[in-house]
Amino acid sequence: xxxxxxxxxxxxxxxxxxxxxVGQVGQDKLTQAQVLVVGAGGxxxxxxxxxxxxxxxxxGIIDFDVVEISNLQRQIxxxxxxxxxxxxLAAKARLEDLNPEIIIQxxxxxxxxxxxxxxxxxxxxxxxxxxxxxxxYLINDAAVLSNKPVVYGAIYKFEGQVSVFNYQNGPSYRxxxxxxxxxxxxxxxxxxxxxxxxxxIIGSMQANEVLKIILEFDxxxxxxLFCYNTRTSQTTTLEISKSVxxxxxxxxxxxxxxxxxxxxxxxxxxxxxxxxxxxxxxPIQFIDVRELxxxxxxxxxxxxxxxxxxxxxxxxxxxxHTNNIIFCKSGARSQxxxxxxxxxxxxxxxxxxxxxxxxxxxxxxxxxxx
Amino acid sequence: xxxxxxxxxxxxxxxxxxxEVIDFSGSSVSELLELLFEKYPILENKDFxxxxxxxxxxxxTLVSEHEIALLPPFSGG
Numbered sequence: 001x002x003x004x005x006x007x008x009x010x011x012x013x014x015x016x017x018x019x020x021x022v023g024q025v026g027q028d029k030l031t032q033a034q035v036l037v038v039g040a041g042g043x044x045x046x047x048x049x050x051x052x053x054x055x056x057x058x059x060g061i062i063d064f065d066v067v068e069i070s071n072l073q074r075q076i077x078x079x080x081x082x083x084x085x086x087x088x089l090a091a092k093a094r095l096e097d098l099n100p101e102i103i104i105q106x107x108x109x110x111x112x113x114x115x116x117x118x119x120x121x122x123x124x125x126x127x128x129x130x131x132x133x134x135x136x137y138l139i140n141d142a143a144v145l146s147n148k149p150v151v152y153g154a155i156y157k158f159e160g161q162v163s164v165f166n167y168q169n170g171p172s173y174r175x176x177x178x179x180x181x182x183x184x185x186x187x188x189x190x191x192x193x194x195x196x197x198x199x200x201i202i203g204s205m206q207a208n209e210v211l212k213i214i215l216e217f218d219x220x221x222x223x224x225l226f227c228y229n230t231r232t233s234q235t236t237t238l239e240i241s242k243s244v245x246x247x248x249x250x251x252x253x254x255x256x257x258x259x260x261x262x263x264x265x266x267x268x269x270x271x272x273x274x275x276x277x278x279x280x281x282x283p284i285q286f287i288d289v290r291e292l293x294x295x296x297x298x299x300x301x302x303x304x305x306x307x308x309x310x311x312x313x314x315x316x317x318x319x320x321h322t323n324n325i326i327f328c329k330s331g332a333r334s335q336x337x338x339x340x341x342x343x344x345x346x347x348x349x350x351x352x353x354x355x356x357x358x359x360x361x362x363x364x365x366x367x368x369x370x
Numbered sequence: 371x372x373x374x375x376x377x378x379x380x381x382x383x384x385x386x387x388x389x390e391v392i393d394f395s396g397s398s399v400s401e402l403l404e405l406l407f408e409k410y411p412i413l414e415n416k417d418f419x420x421x422x423x424x425x426x427x428x429x430x431t432l433v434s435e436h437e438i439a440l441l442p443p444f445s446g447g
Contacts, residue, residue: 238425
């Protein structure tokens with residue numbers, strides 16, 4: 001495609017075009033690029049601001065959240081008048097003023113395993129500016145399946161990490177951290193606080209990596225994790241090796257990807273209950289989400305059995321008048337079950353810690369006492 | 371041998387130090403972790419990767435370099 005640059009184009013991007021390593025050829029590459037930014041928060045805002053200013057041809061913004069006053073300390077695209085507005089839409093409004101020459105597509109929705117693959121198809125590069133592990137693993141896996149590079153950034157208090165994953169056969173996020181962290185083990189900004197400038201620094205570095213990829217520069221931050229501490233000004237760059245096994249695991253799940261519940265494996269809000277706490281919850285109904293053949297079989301009167309994979313087809317069996325205690329073998333599937341039910345606004349459900357084993361132990365003790 | 375251990379993020383909070391020097395006579399990273407878990411029992415419940423000489427390594431790797439870093443995942447954005 002050959003197009004004659006307008007005077008405005010040459011002026012707007014003149015400081016890029018002056019750089020001999022960019023020039024008009026480089027600027028044209030930026031103008032033709034399509035980048036999707038997941039999350040318009042602390043990281044997403046500076047990424048979007050610089051990519052818009054740089055003239056990225058098509059910018060996608062996906063975020064389901066709305067702007068709150070506590071965001072304004074670091075989420076620099078928003079003003080007081082944006083409070084209550086969806087972040088993707090508020091960002092689009094601000095960015096269109098910054099650069100009306102580009103296409104900005106706002107998706108005021110949540111990235112899910114159901115929409116990720118279709119969405120990623122339309123973009124060359126995915127930027128991870130999210131604030132939770134569920135979505136980070138979802139982005140990683142969907143990017144591997146659709147063969148797109150991910151420009152990753154993450155922060156904790158005064159420290160940040162930056163890397164480029166799945167780039168030219170390089171490692172992915174799962175090669176660094178194969179397994180999502182245990183629930184509640186790592187807090188995010190809304191829980192522990194953050195100095196507002198940190199996501200600004202890390203987000204700007206992500207924008208830099210996006211430009212390097214599009215401009216086909218050497219030294220893209222692939223196979224390396226850059227770590228920065230704003231208090232000590234110390235930087236560390238760690239090497240990451242590719243794990244073929246991790247890639248194979250993602251590929252193997254390709255056909256069932258849409259059914260995977262990424263939130264559930266990481267979300268912090270699932271209600272758990274220990275066996276000792278159950279007596280406070282009466283009346284109760286037990287729901288066994290194990291497969292029908294799984295042992296031990298428990299002889300409970302107030303128990304129904306619905307295997308996890310069939311749960312959504314049997315929502316009508318879930319009582320709304322009792323507290324539902326959901327259990328599986330160990331307590332992992334029951335957490336997924338609770339988050340599925342929460343998604344359907346069934347909120348009187350608790351995942352039993354320790355699963356069937358804990359329940360059986362409890363029943364035994366009670367039998368002796370009788 | 372003497373090892374420089376560096377703790378990132380949350381790990382620096384649980385160990386209450388960003389870096390320290392420890393004496394290590396074992397051979398593998400997993401032996402080193404056992405030693406650290408003894409010193410800081412709470413570490414055992416944390417998720418992290420180990421880097422040796424600025425390279426992420428598996429726990430069966432032999433400890434041959436003096437620079438060790440413990441790196442947790444960050445979720446914030």
